[in-house]
Amino acid sequence: MKTCPSSFNCPVEATIELIGGKYKSVILWHLTDGIKRFGELKRLLPRATEKMLAQQLRDLERDGLIIRTVYPVVPPKVEYSLSDLGRTIIPVLDAMCGWGEGYLASLKEKDRE
Incomplete structure (x- = not known):
């Protein structure tokens, strides 16, 4: 069984x-x-x-x-x-981006059918 920090039920919960x-x-x-x-981020979002x-x-910032x-x-x-800690999340974000690209491609493929 996977172990988790006491304040969270699992590591995924901590990440989320x-x-x-x-x-x-x-x-x-x-x-x-x-x-x-701030203005740049506002334009991007x-x-x-x-x-x-x-x-x-x-x-x-608090976290x-x-x-x-x-x-x-x-x-x-x-x-x-990004802080040093923030830079450690880049591989996770890269994985999320890759998964999202695949998902969006599958949606486009379904639309063509």
């Missing part, structure tokens, strides 16, 4: 808790390309409200997956990047 928010995985995916500002995006970013850097300039400049 960290990256399972409405936009968390997609935010992390976009940050694999490098540093992004047009269906996310500013409030939801800000909350998801706060959660990811140590991203780093929020604030520069003391006017107007304010804030950048987001």
Whole structure:
């Protein structure tokens, strides 16, 4: 039988808790390309409200997956990047992307039938 941390029922639950928010995985995916500002992320996630995006970013920062850097300039400049811990999730995101590509291809194939 698989063992799990005491605060979670299983390791998958722990992973989903960290990256399972409405936009968390997609935010992390976009940050694999490098540093992004809030406005850039908003453009990449047009269906996310500013409030939801800000909350998801706060959660990811709180959980140590991203780093929020604030520069003391006017107007304010804030950048987001993956932390060392956040970079360890890249293989998981790559696997999710590969699976999603296969799934979308199968949907297209079904539409042709």
